[in-house]
Amino acid sequence: MKITLHPISNGLTDVKxxxxxxxxxxxxxKNNPDRLDLAxxxxxxxxxxxxxxxxxxxxxxxxxxDQKHLKASRNAMHAIIGNSGNANACxxxxxxxxxxxxAEAAAKYLGVKPEQVFxxxxxxxxxxxxxxxxxxxxxxxxxxxSADSEQGRKAAEAILTSDTKSKTxxxxxxxxxxxxxxxxxAKGAGMIQPNMATMLAFIAxxxxxxxxxxxxxxxxxxxxxxxxxxxxGDMSTNDTVxxxxxxxxxxxxxxxQVEYGNAFFEGLRNVCQILADxxxxxxxxxxxxxxxxxxxxxxxxxxxxxxxxxANSLLVKCSWYGEDPNWGRLADSxxxxxxxxxxxxxxxxxxxxxxxxxxxxxxxxKEQWKTVVKNRRFTIRMNLNIGSANYRFLTTDLSxxxxxxxxxE
Amino acid sequence: MKITLHPISNGLTDVKxxxxxxxxxxxxxKNNPDRLDLAxxxxxxxxxxxxxxxxxxxxxxxxxxDQKHLKASRNAMHAIIGNSGNANACxxxxxxxxxxxxAEAAAKYLGVKPEQVFxxxxxxxxxxxxxxxxxxxxxxxxxxxSADSEQGRKAAEAILTSDTKSKTxxxxxxxxxxxxxxxxxAKGAGMIQPNMATMLAFIAxxxxxxxxxxxxxxxxxxxxxxxxxxxxGDMSTNDTVxxxxxxxxxxxxxxxQVEYGNAFFEGLRNVCQILADxxxxxxxxxxxxxxxxxxxxxxxxxxxxxxxxxANSLLVKCSWYGEDPNWGRLADSxxxxxxxxxxxxxxxxxxxxxxxxxxxxxxxxKEQWKTVVKNRRFTIRMNLNIGSANYRFLTTDLSxxxxxxxxxE
Numbered sequence: 001m002k003i004t005l006h007p008i009s010n011g012l013t014d015v016k017x018x019x020x021x022x023x024x025x026x027x028x029x030k031n032n033p034d035r036l037d038l039a040x041x042x043x044x045x046x047x048x049x050x051x052x053x054x055x056x057x058x059x060x061x062x063x064x065x066d067q068k069h070l071k072a073s074r075n076a077m078h079a080i081i082g083n084s085g086n087a088n089a090c091x092x093x094x095x096x097x098x099x100x101x102x103a104e105a106a107a108k109y110l111g112v113k114p115e116q117v118f119x120x121x122x123x124x125x126x127x128x129x130x131x132x133x134x135x136x137x138x139x140x141x142x143x144x145x146s147a148d149s150e151q152g153r154k155a156a157e158a159i160l161t162s163d164t165k166s167k168t169x170x171x172x173x174x175x176x177x178x179x180x181x182x183x184x185x186a187k188g189a190g191m192i193q194p195n196m197a198t199m200l201a202f203i204a205x206x207x208x209x210x211x212x213x214x215x216x217x218x219x220x221x222x223x224x225x226x227x228x229x230x231x232x233g234d235m236s237t238n239d240t241v242x243x244x245x246x247x248x249x250x251x252x253x254x255x256x257q258v259e260y261g262n263a264f265f266e267g268l269r270n271v272c273q274i275l276a277d278x279x280x281x282x283x284x285x286x287x288x289x290x291x292x293x294x295x296x297x298x299x300x301x302x303x304x305x306x307x308x309x310x311a312n313s314l315l316v317k318c319s320w321y322g323e324d325p326n327w328g329r330l331a332d333s334x335x336x337x338x339x340x341x342x343x344x345x346x347x348x349x350x351x352x353x354x355x356x357x358x359x360x361x362x363x364x365x366k367e368q369w370k371t372v373v374k375n376r377r378f379t380i381r382m383n384l385n386i387g388s389a390n391y392r393f394l395t396t397d398l399s400x401x402x403x404x405x406x407x408x409e
Numbered sequence: 410m411k412i413t414l415h416p417i418s419n420g421l422t423d424v425k426x427x428x429x430x431x432x433x434x435x436x437x438x439k440n441n442p443d444r445l446d447l448a449x450x451x452x453x454x455x456x457x458x459x460x461x462x463x464x465x466x467x468x469x470x471x472x473x474x475d476q477k478h479l480k481a482s483r484n485a486m487h488a489i490i491g492n493s494g495n496a497n498a499c500x501x502x503x504x505x506x507x508x509x510x511x512a513e514a515a516a517k518y519l520g521v522k523p524e525q526v527f528x529x530x531x532x533x534x535x536x537x538x539x540x541x542x543x544x545x546x547x548x549x550x551x552x553x554x555s556a557d558s559e560q561g562r563k564a565a566e567a568i569l570t571s572d573t574k575s576k577t578x579x580x581x582x583x584x585x586x587x588x589x590x591x592x593x594x595a596k597g598a599g600m601i602q603p604n605m606a607t608m609l610a611f612i613a614x615x616x617x618x619x620x621x622x623x624x625x626x627x628x629x630x631x632x633x634x635x636x637x638x639x640x641x642g643d644m645s646t647n648d649t650v651x652x653x654x655x656x657x658x659x660x661x662x663x664x665x666q667v668e669y670g671n672a673f674f675e676g677l678r679n680v681c682q683i684l685a686d687x688x689x690x691x692x693x694x695x696x697x698x699x700x701x702x703x704x705x706x707x708x709x710x711x712x713x714x715x716x717x718x719x720a721n722s723l724l725v726k727c728s729w730y731g732e733d734p735n736w737g738r739l740a741d742s743x744x745x746x747x748x749x750x751x752x753x754x755x756x757x758x759x760x761x762x763x764x765x766x767x768x769x770x771x772x773x774x775k776e777q778w779k780t781v782v783k784n785r786r787f788t789i790r791m792n793l794n795i796g797s798a799n800y801r802f803l804t805t806d807l808s809x810x811x812x813x814x815x816x817x818e
Contacts, residue, residue, distance in 0.1 A: 058744025058752045090740050090752055092768055125737025126770055237741050314723075314807070315815055322816025328534025331499050332646050335467025343467050343499055359501055361535055398723070400809035406724055407731025 001263040002174040003270055009170035012041050012204040013152030014183040017248035019043070021145035022154030025137035027085035027123070027130060038134065039082040039158035040141040041202055042110060046076035047244035050215035051118075052222045054239040061088045061095030062119045063238060065103070069115045074211040077244055078116040080202050081106050081138065082159045084187065087198075088121040088129050089237040098129045105135045109142035120200050120240050122161055122187060156185040159200055162405070163187050167278040173267035175260055180207045180249050182267045186275040199226060201241040201275050207264055208247035213255055217265045218243050225272035228304075229394045230311045231283035241272075280394045281377075285401030288320045288373075292393040293381040302339035303391035306382065309337035310395075317398035325369035327355045330382065340386060347383040358385075410672040411583040412679055418579035421450050421613040422561030423592040426657035428452070430554035431563030434546035436494035436532070436539060447543065448491040448567035449550040450611055451519060455485035456653040459624035460527075461631045463648040470497045470504030471528045472647060474512070478524045483620040486653055487525040489611050490515050490547065491568045493596065496607075497530040497538050498646040507538045514544045518551030529609050529649050531570055531596060565594040568609055571814070572596050576687040582676035584669055589616045589658050591676045595684040608635060610650040610684055616673055617656035622664055626674045627652050634681035637713075638803045639720045640692035652677075689803045694810030697729045697782075701802040702790040711748035712800035715791065718746035719804075726807035734778035736764045739791065749795060756792040767794075 012018045022036045051070045053063050069077070081102055088095045103114040110117075121129070145151060156166045170183040188199030203218075222241055253264040281289050292310055297303035310316055313333040319326040327348050334341050344359040350372040354362045372378050421427045431445045460479045462472050478486070490511055497504045512523040519526075530538070554560060565575045579592040597608030612627075631650055662673040690698050701719055706712035719725055722742040728735040736757050743750045753768040759781040763771045781787050 055747065056741065056744040057747055057750040058740050087737075090737055090765075090768070090770070092753065125735075125741060237744060314811075318812050318815035319817045321812060324817025326534075326817055328496075328499055331467050332465065332534060335465040335646060338464065338466055341466040344501065356499075359499070361499070398812055400812045402723075403727050403730060403807055403809045403812055406727035408728045408733025408735050 001259065001266065003267050004172045004174065005270070006170040006172065009168040009183060010149035011152035011156040011168040011185045012183050012202065013147050013149055014170040015181045015204040016206045017043055017045055017246045018204045019145040019147050020151045020155035021141040022151065022158035023137050023140045023144070025133040027083055027133060029130070036154055036158035037084045038137040038141060039155040040145055041080040041155060041204065041244070042145055043078060043244060043246040045246045045248060046078060046116070047246045048209055048211040048214055049074050049077040049245070050211060050218040050243045052219060052241045054237060056237050058090065058237050060121060060238040061091055061099045062121045063240060065096065065099040066118050066120065066240065069103070069118060072115045076116060077118065078112040079106060079110060080118040080120065080242055080244070082120040082200060082202065083134065084159050084161045085123040086121060086127055086129055087123045087125050087238050089125040091126070091128055094128055098131055101131060102134055102138070105138045106142065109139060118242055122159065122198055122200055122238050125237065159185065159187040161187060162284055163282055165282050167275055167282070169271050169274040171267050171270050173263050175251060175263055178249070178251050180205060180251050180264060180267065182271050184271040184275050186279060188279040199239050199279060201226065203241070203243040203271055205243065205245045206247065206249035207245050207251060207253045208249070209245050209253040209264065213253070214243055214245055217268055221265065221269040221272040224269060225276040228392060229276045229280045230308065231280060231286065231396050277394060280396055283396040285399045285405050286396040287376070287399055288397040289377040290320060290395050290397070291379040292395065293379060294391045295381065295383040296387055297384050297389045297391070298340060298387035300389045300391055302387070303389050305337040305339055306334045306341070306384070307391050307393035309333040311393055314398060317396070320373065320397035321399050323370070323373045325350055325355065325366070325373045330380065331356070334382060341384060342386060345385040347385065349381040351379050410668065410675065412676050413581045413583065414679070415579040415581065418577040418592060419558035420561040420565040420577040420594040421592050421611065422556050422558055423579040424590045424613040425615045426452055426454055426655045427613045428554040428556050429560045429564035430550040431560065431567035432546050432549045432553070434542040436492055436542060438539070445563055445567035446493045447546040447550060448564040449554055450489040450564060450613065450653070451554055452487060452653060452655040454655045454657060455487060455525070456655045457618060457620040457623055458483050458486040458654070459620060459627040459652045461628060461650045463646060465646050467499065467646050469530060469647040470500055470508045471530045472649060474505060474508040475527050475529065475649065478512070478527060481524045485525060486527065487521040488515060488519060489527040489529065489651055489653070491529040491609060491611065492543065493568050493570045494532040495530060495536055495538055496532045496534050496647050498534040500535070500537055503537055507540055510540060511543055511547070514547045515551065518548060527651055529647070531568065531607055531609055531647050534646065568594065568596040570596060571693055572691050574691050576684055576691070578680050578683040580676050580679050582672050584660060584672055587658070587660050589614060589660050589673060589676065591680050593680040593684050595688060597688040608648050608688060610635065612650070612652040612677070612680055614652065614654045615656065615658035616654050616660060616662045617658070618654050618662040618673065622662070623652055623654055626677055630674065630678040630681040633678060634685040637801060638685045638689045639717065640689060640695065640805050686803060689805055692805040694808045694814050695805040696785070696808055697806040698786040699729060699804050699806070700788040701804065702788060703800045704790065704792040705796055706793050706798045706800070707749060707796035709798045709800055711796070712798050714746040714748055715743045715750070715793070716800050716802035718742040720802055723807060726805070729782065729806035730808050732779070732782045734759055734764065734775070734782045739789065740765070743791060750793060751795060754794040756794065758790040760788050
């Protein structure tokens with residue numbers, strides 16, 4: 001098995017048989033039609049599909065409809081429509097009607113059925129979609145889609161909101177003399193604590209794979225990527241990860257062929273982890289990316305609880321912002337996760353520099369910790385020494401800029 | 410039953426038989442001996458006592474020792490020593506030794522046993538207490554304590570850390586021609602989400618009450634006050650609420666006398682709620698105090714989960730800071746509390762102005778919501794309409810100033 005990360009990714013047009021397009025509809029009503037805000041991903045061949053959606057009780061209209069479309073057409077999906085600028089969340093029956101109208105318009109132009117189209121939205125909550133603008137935009141998308149890299153990049157750009165960068169990734173999984181391509185695009189910079197958090201990720205592959213296996217592998221990959229990151233601890237109404245597999249490579253991946261199954265999963269996990277990493281690194285007004293490694297916890301669940309308590313602690317995040325290696329706040333947060341942490345057994349490292357060993361501060365190394373936290377990216381390893389389960393989590397600091405950026409009107 | 414709130418509270422010297430003192434020991438090593446940082450509360454008559462402590466796995470040394478002292482002497486406590494500037498947390502065996510040495514020194518000067526003395530600390534985590542300064546300070550306290558209001562105010566001042574104001578309250582509970590006094594002092598401005606959070610509260614009363622009943626009533630009062638507030642969602646290693654009852658009023662409160670028991674509980678709850686309110690109102694660099702009323706939830710636990718999800722959402726807190734009535738973020742947070750929220754049933758009010766009724770935005774009233782959130786203090790009422798349980802919670806916004814204040818060195 002060999003997985004190759006492409007140095008340049010153009011998004012989903014990097015995968016055989018996938019067409020993309022992006023256009024601007026001024027969904028935000030800012031008189032700025034040059035800003036792309038509507039994307040199309042399309043395969044003429046029907047695709048097997050899988051999806052992971054927000055677990056929020058308050059689900060946006062497109063999430064509700066997409067779950068139905070996935071159930072109905074998981075072996076024959078054709079397209080994804082994504083818009084930024086408006087989340088179509090908390091919009092009641094009108095919101096549902098608008099999703100159906102979007103899917104129907106796209107289906108008509110593409111010559112497929114509405115339930116073979118996913119619709120994804122991201123942006124402000126509580127406003128109705130500007131439907132005349134959307135349907136006009138859909139017509140343009142369906143006339144301009146292509147397999148060219150330019151339209152691949154435009155689709156990736158059209159789903160962005162407060163992101164400062166497009167997020168694309170392409171990997172090739174070599175299997176003997178053959179190969180499969182998996183590519184992904186994503187958006188997400190705030191309201192990010194997937195499980196899911198305002199994030200959209202669309203993944204395309206030319207593997208031939210059953211929808212059941214695709215769903216199983218996607219869920220596992222999401223668990224180790226999008227569900228293991230947090231910028232601000234907020235979970236959105238719209239989070240969605242979708243995969244379409246059109247089989248264009250002619251290579252079949254199944255549970256019976258263990259080697260191919262493992263290789264495909266590794267490729268898919270890579271795509272998800274790289275997109276998740278790009279989201280965190282582009283977190284709203286962040287200045288630090290922090291990898292948390294929680295080790296030797298009583299269970300994976302306990303390790304995750306400790307990681308989330310640390311990652312979501314305002315005091316911890318503020319100290320990172322200030323480049324203050326305040327390990328006391330780390331220990332405090334680990335303690336209130338209440339998984340049986342014993343201070344006297346705890347080791348804490350900044351990168352490879354010990355800050356606490358068996359509960360004893362290593363104050364003579366303080367200047368070294370301080371040097372570590374001056375980096376834009378560093379690792380904090382907390383060894384609880386009360387079990388054998390580990391967990392990796394990626395998070396950020398909290399800046400004054402984040403507060404200013406999100407204070408609204 | 411009549412409860413009178415004193416217009417001016419001098420803290421615990423307002424209660425018959427209680428002596429206080431406060432002194433400066435330069436515990437922070439800032440060459441500032443004028444800053445008070447060591448407090449004594451003392452009753453010559455032995456007191457029944459009750460306490461509520463942090464549930465953090467990582468408990469500071471004084472919390473561990475106080476729990477033992479309470480168990481050993483709950484019917485005969487004499488004193489509380491409180492210091493600010495150093496939390497004596499994550500300090501290992503040396504930290505425990507220092508607490509014992511503090512209690513022993515105070516006990517020697519006061520002529521009582523060490524286990525009849527509580528020791529409480531608040532401040533930075535991970536540093537050892539400067540014991541020579543503390544023991545010298547204890548000697549001064551035990552020579553200067555008095556029942557005068559000046560020393561009462563000094564004790565209240567000496568336990569403050571980042572607080573900008575002393576927090577004191579005194580109530581009188583009239584029972585026929587007799588009366589009981591209950592007074593409290595507290596500190597706490599950051600790392601505040603009790604259950605408990607860095608907060609200390611010391612309460613004194615001249616009621617005659619068993620330690621068992623006192624514990625029961627204190628736990629109930631804390632649940633509706635200190636455990637129903639949040640500034641930043643962080644729970645500390647040191648949180649402690651203590652009550653001493655010296656019986657000096659001669660009035661007995663027992664479960665058999667329902668009227669007296671109820672009246673005393675009301676008084677105690679008032680003291681706790683007023684102190685909790687003062688803590689939130691003095692939250693670090695806050696600009697808004699927000700009362701959340703969650704109504705008609707499936708259970709009290711569910712209502713509390715929704716309140717905490719809203720109160721701890723960074724996006725919600727930022728929007729309050731920006732005076733943006735972003736009800737979409739409220740609905741989103743309620744949804745990820747995952748208690749079965751149904752958007753189509755939800756009502757949201759800013760004070761008495763509806764923002765959402767049965768899931769439908771009341772956009773024509775938007776100017777009125779905007780006016781409400783311009784106030785320093787306002788109420789958000791969320792009626793889930795899926796049950797009959799209610800919960801009240803008090804919280805704050807998140808400002809750029811908070812981030813700057815907590816970024817450390």
